Amino acid sequence: MLEGGAPTDVVANPLRQGLAEERVPEPAAMVIFGASGDLAHRKLLPALYSLTRDRLLPARFAIIGFARRAMTDEAFRDELRAACAEHARRRPLDNDLWAAFAANIFYQQGSYDDPASFAALKTRLEGIERTLGLPGNRVFYLATPPSSFAAVIRGLGHANLAPPPPPPEAARPVPPPPFARVIIEKPFGTDLTTARALNRDIHATLNERQIYRIDHYLGKETVQNLLVFRFANGIFEPVWNNHFVDHVQITGAESIGVEARGGYFEQAGSLRDMVQNHLLQVVSLFAMEPPIAFDPDAVRDEKLKVLKALRHIPESDFDRQVVRAQYAPGSIAGRMVRGYRDEPNVSPDSTTETFVALKVFIDSWRWAGVPFYLRSGKRLPKRVTEIAVYFKEAPHLLFGRRGESIRPNVLSIRIQPDEGIALNFGSKLPGPSMEIAPVSMEFRYGSSFGVEPPEAYERLLLDCLLGDGTLFTRADEVEASWAWVSRLHQRWADDTAAGRGSLATYAAGTWGPAAADRLMAADGRAWRMP
Numbered sequence: 001m002l003e004g005g006a007p008t009d010v011v012a013n014p015l016r017q018g019l020a021e022e023r024v025p026e027p028a029a030m031v032i033f034g035a036s037g038d039l040a041h042r043k044l045l046p047a048l049y050s051l052t053r054d055r056l057l058p059a060r061f062a063i064i065g066f067a068r069r070a071m072t073d074e075a076f077r078d079e080l081r082a083a084c085a086e087h088a089r090r091r092p093l094d095n096d097l098w099a100a101f102a103a104n105i106f107y108q109q110g111s112y113d114d115p116a117s118f119a120a121l122k123t124r125l126e127g128i129e130r131t132l133g134l135p136g137n138r139v140f141y142l143a144t145p146p147s148s149f150a151a152v153i154r155g156l157g158h159a160n161l162a163p164p165p166p167p168p169e170a171a172r173p174v175p176p177p178p179f180a181r182v183i184i185e186k187p188f189g190t191d192l193t194t195a196r197a198l199n200r201d202i203h204a205t206l207n208e209r210q211i212y213r214i215d216h217y218l219g220k221e222t223v224q225n226l227l228v229f230r231f232a233n234g235i236f237e238p239v240w241n242n243h244f245v246d247h248v249q250i251t252g253a254e255s256i257g258v259e260a261r262g263g264y265f266e267q268a269g270s271l272r273d274m275v276q277n278h279l280l281q282v283v284s285l286f287a288m289e290p291p292i293a294f295d296p297d298a299v300r301d302e303k304l305k306v307l308k309a310l311r312h313i314p315e316s317d318f319d320r321q322v323v324r325a326q327y328a329p330g331s332i333a334g335r336m337v338r339g340y341r342d343e344p345n346v347s348p349d350s351t352t353e354t355f356v357a358l359k360v361f362i363d364s365w366r367w368a369g370v371p372f373y374l375r376s377g378k379r380l381p382k383r384v385t386e387i388a389v390y391f392k393e394a395p396h397l398l399f400g401r402r403g404e405s406i407r408p409n410v411l412s413i414r415i416q417p418d419e420g421i422a423l424n425f426g427s428k429l430p431g432p433s434m435e436i437a438p439v440s441m442e443f444r445y446g447s448s449f450g451v452e453p454p455e456a457y458e459r460l461l462l463d464c465l466l467g468d469g470t471l472f473t474r475a476d477e478v479e480a481s482w483a484w485v486s487r488l489h490q491r492w493a494d495d496t497a498a499g500r501g502s503l504a505t506y507a508a509g510t511w512g513p514a515a516a517d518r519l520m521a522a523d524g525r526a527w528r529m530p
Ligand code: NDP
Pocket: 033, 034, 035, 036, 037, 038, 039, 040, 066, 067, 068, 069, 110, 111, 112, 113, 142, 143, 144, 145, 146, 148, 185, 186, 187
């Protein structure tokens, strides 16, 4: 029974039908490093609970939390219950289900820099596996500060907790040996050099096939739907190119500020925090060529080509193609909010950008000459992530003066919230004359499927358990996106050193600085109001 007495309902999710999770993961243990942290509480455990409730996890499954502070299993379970009650998609909690779920949650205290902690973890893990009859399949989730990623993986290696799988060409033992996979949180490095170094460190212990680098945008239903939209429908692909597309706008807007993450954000800024990963992943899925198969390497090979084809912004065009800005005090939804420099753990003279707008080209046959305008910012008027594809105008307009009201066709793909897709086109107004008005055809996930899309982390955790890396980023993808982004950072650093370049400001609650509008206006275009 549910808390509050409502009946238990385990509903098949139509959004999941036909997807990989028709396979059931093998019994396994998941070790979460950083289990007492914010991400584990707000995202990971709620996602695992929702998966349990949707019967998508194996019947035999254990969770072992690992962190520094001392805690009993019971205290850890109590903490997680409160977190799941607040954050799980499937709420209110089902008491019976929670009891069964929590019985297989354990806590192990330790430190990432202490080999004895990994030896103790191994002993504990093996004991739990024996008791629960688990075959030794393991997923290690690194929800730790990024500075600890390499140390944790070294610790796993020294304790022989994550042995690499046999090479694909080797004879397959029957039954297959247990798997050991490692999920790594973001940020993966802070620039090209650090990302390469981290890949090197990780590869000293793990095989690339064991590594699952998280970009939670890839777990969003609507981001995955880009693949279905493009490659399961015959009518869009023929117009998905520079013959028909005038330009593309991608917006990742948030109304929240940096909240409690000022210390992290000071070192990151919007370009690292949102563009290097989430927005460039969206660009790569949007722009890639059809893969030869829906398998991890085929999809990621094509995405990689897009990232490698991003044109480096020439020195001479830098100021016309790149805008960075920081939010000043302002008002959002009628509430006054402080400026970035007044946020906790932010320097009063910080030059970290909380907004970035870019004009980007992809040097490929398909996209030659098509500008991609990207923008992302915090403290914008609302939370919305959207791709808007502007198509070219009809080559010859027949309607004289009445044609002046014709707008370009825009296909908008709403990633969140109000997930859906809309196509705008001109239609004749009812009446005796040929008056034309813009109208829209819309698809909405909520009304079409009657369910909310699952949380991104649900999908990603499940895919890792299933051994499907399609929605995780590969080493070469991460390095390619850093190679592009690091040049922008380098230019900003050079500007700062030379006393050049300016950081614009925008009032919180507005759509960014005037410079972002000028970037578009210079091309005779304007940002779409999402
Ligand atoms: P927190 O600071 O909230 O949690 C960090 C966790 O790591 C705590 O459990 C802490 O344990 C543990 N820890 C830190 N140092 C050690 C150590 N030396 N030995 C053992 N345990 C240690 O971080 P978040 O949960 O916010 O972030 C975790 C990761 O997820 C980061 O990589 C972050 O970039 C990423 N991420 C987080 C997001 C979020 O919304 N929070 C969003 C996107 C990515 P203890 O508390 O016991 O000290």
